[in-house]
Amino acid sequence: MILSFFDQFMSPTHLGIPLIALALSLPWVLIPTPTNRWLNNRLLTLQGWFINRFTQQLMLPINLGGHKWAVLLTALMLLLITLNLLGLLPYTFTPTTQLSLNMGFAVPLWLATVIIGMRNQPTAALGHLLPEGTPVPLIPVLIVIETISLFIRPLALGVRLTANLTAGHLLIQLIATAAFVLLPMMPTVAILTSTVLFLLTLLEVAVAMIQAYVFVLLLSLYLQENV
Amino acid sequence: MLSRLVFVSAPVLKSTAPLGAGLVQASRSVHTSQQSLAPVPALPEKGGKVRYGLIPEEIFQFLYPKTGVTGPYVLGTGLLTYLLSKEIYVINHETFAAASIGIVIVYGIKKFGPSVAAFADKLNDEKVSKVREVKELAVSNLQQAIEDEKKEQWRAEGRQNLFDAKRNNVAMLLEINYRERLHMVTNEVKKRLDYQIALQNLQRRMEQEHLVSWVEKSVVKSITPQQEKESIAKCITDLKMLAKIEQARPTV
Numbered sequence: 001m002i003l004s005f006f007d008q009f010m011s012p013t014h015l016g017i018p019l020i021a022l023a024l025s026l027p028w029v030l031i032p033t034p035t036n037r038w039l040n041n042r043l044l045t046l047q048g049w050f051i052n053r054f055t056q057q058l059m060l061p062i063n064l065g066g067h068k069w070a071v072l073l074t075a076l077m078l079l080l081i082t083l084n085l086l087g088l089l090p091y092t093f094t095p096t097t098q099l100s101l102n103m104g105f106a107v108p109l110w111l112a113t114v115i116i117g118m119r120n121q122p123t124a125a126l127g128h129l130l131p132e133g134t135p136v137p138l139i140p141v142l143i144v145i146e147t148i149s150l151f152i153r154p155l156a157l158g159v160r161l162t163a164n165l166t167a168g169h170l171l172i173q174l175i176a177t178a179a180f181v182l183l184p185m186m187p188t189v190a191i192l193t194s195t196v197l198f199l200l201t202l203l204e205v206a207v208a209m210i211q212a213y214v215f216v217l218l219l220s221l222y223l224q225e226n227v
Numbered sequence: 228m229l230s231r232l233v234f235v236s237a238p239v240l241k242s243t244a245p246l247g248a249g250l251v252q253a254s255r256s257v258h259t260s261q262q263s264l265a266p267v268p269a270l271p272e273k274g275g276k277v278r279y280g281l282i283p284e285e286i287f288q289f290l291y292p293k294t295g296v297t298g299p300y301v302l303g304t305g306l307l308t309y310l311l312s313k314e315i316y317v318i319n320h321e322t323f324a325a326a327s328i329g330i331v332i333v334y335g336i337k338k339f340g341p342s343v344a345a346f347a348d349k350l351n352d353e354k355v356s357k358v359r360e361v362k363e364l365a366v367s368n369l370q371q372a373i374e375d376e377k378k379e380q381w382r383a384e385g386r387q388n389l390f391d392a393k394r395n396n397v398a399m400l401l402e403i404n405y406r407e408r409l410h411m412v413t414n415e416v417k418k419r420l421d422y423q424i425a426l427q428n429l430q431r432r433m434e435q436e437h438l439v440s441w442v443e444k445s446v447v448k449s450i451t452p453q454q455e456k457e458s459i460a461k462c463i464t465d466l467k468m469l470a471k472i473e474q475a476r477p478t479v
Contacts, residue, residue, distance in 0.1 A: 037267060039354065041274075042347035049350055090325035176320035176327070194323065201327040 005173050009097050009166060023095050027082035051078070058220050065120075066227035069220075076105065077216040084165060084208030088172075088201070097169060099162045106157035109219050114150070117226025125226055153222065157215060164211045168204045175200060280336070 012019040032044055040048070055074045059067055080096060087094025095101050117125030129146040130139065179193040260268065276284040282299070290298040310316040450458075 036264075037270070039351050041270070042344055042351075045347045045350050046343065049347075088328050090321045090328065172324050172327075173320060176323040179323050180318075180320040194327070197323060197327045198330065201324070201331050205331060 005170060005177075008093065008169060008173065011098060012093050020093075020095055020098070020101075023093050024083075024101075026086060027079050030082065030086075031078060058216070062220060062224045063227050066220075066223045069223055072109075073216050073220055076109075076219075077212055080161075080212030080215060081209055084212055085205070087165065087169065088204055088208060094165055094169065096161055097166045099158060102158035102161045103154070105215070106154040106161075110154040110157065110222060113219070113222040113226045116223075120227070128225055153218075157218060161211050161215055164207055168200075168207055171200060172197070172204060280333075 032047065034044060034048060051074055054077060055070050058073055059070050083094060083096050086092055129143050134142050175193060175197045179190050179197055182190040182193060278284060278287065287299050
């Protein structure tokens with residue numbers, strides 16, 4: 001069976017059992033749970049330090065009411081980073097390339113922030129639809145534009161993550177194929193392509209981490225506005 | 228997995244009594260860890276040794292008696308050749324991608340591994356040092372307290388000397404006071420006696436004077452006018468004689 005370039009994005013099933021559940025549970029298996037010891041090994045110490053720092057930084061600009069979201073956002077961040085980085089390994093499936101998954105993260109969380117805002121402080125939440133200092137004739141147009149921008153947010157969140165990861169993986173596949181095919185014919189070009197592939201891999205590692213962070217950061221931003 | 232039942236609460240276990248008990252007993256033979264949470268069992272300090280970051284050292288030790296040092300390597304090469312030649316592992320574009328990410332991972336670990344490990348160790352050491360500081364402070368405080376206590380004991384011994392000295396002081400003061408009062412008494416008595424003496428002297432003197440004046444008075448009284456005239460005439464004649472003698476002398 002020849003791999004087409006889009007087979008890597010097909011949600012894997014085996015005998016009718018969707019394996020995406022297994023793929024999604026891999027970060028849970030890989031990330032160690034803190035023990036009841038006071039001093040842990042290096043991995044647990046680093047993990048604890050990272051989670052503490054991340055949560056602290058994330059919750060800095062958010063009011064006290066939004067701190068309820070700390071666990072959710074940090075867990076989401078860990079999940080996304082692990083899924084993205086694991087997907088860079090060969091022959092792996094990245095669940096975050098599935099638009100359904102990303103929309104499944106984006107829409108409920110975004111909607112939650114909007115509903116919290118509308119429920120607790122409706123005036124302030126609606127007030128975000130009009131930036132300060134707009135000239136009076138522009139107000140109706142601007143409100144419509146801001147409403148459209150508000151409703152595009154979940155779409156943007158989901159599609160951003162999906163598109164970045166899909167594009168990255170696809171590029172890796174394409175350039176690897178180019179290098180592979182060129183190797184017998186034009187070795188020097190193949191070497192150049194391999195260099196490009198190496199740089200691209202570095203970029204993809206960075207993108208994997210950054211996209212996860214951006215996702216969570218934007219959600220925290222929406223939360224900040226509404227809490 | 229079944230051994231985890233030991234940590235489950237007793238009522239829950241009781242509810243699964245017939246089946247659960249049998250399972251727990253049956254699986255007890257495969258238990259490798261202690262079955263209690265305290266004291267917390269000690270963990271190994273370092274992880275298992277691996278060669279090339281992937282293959283545990285135990286495989287090399289396991290194969291050493293039969294195949295020597297090169298055994299595992301020959302095994303690896305043969306396995307790889309088998310997989311490749313039979314196209315069980317197909318070389319395609321993914322191999323290149325795998326090589327690329329492999330280089331990134333190995334480079335990352337080699338370059339940043341030690342510093343990250345040192346950072347993790349530093350975090351743990353900071354934790355330990357904070358608590359150790361508290362312990363050291365407590366220990367030093369207690370030692371200081373011991374020193375102070377010893378000093379107090381020494382002082383307490385010396386306090387006897389202090390009391391003796393004070394006692395001596397007080398005795399001296401009392402003695403001084405007593406002597407002062409003695410002196411005072413002596414002085415007072417002397418004064419009284421002196422007074423008496425003075426009184427007696429005065430008495431005597433007054434008596435003498437009185438007597439003398441009485442004698443004088445009586446003598447004067449006893450001088451009759453006749454005697455007085457005679458004595459005066461005698462005095463005059465004496466005086467005239469003396470005057471003549473005096474007048475006769477100036478030429479000498």
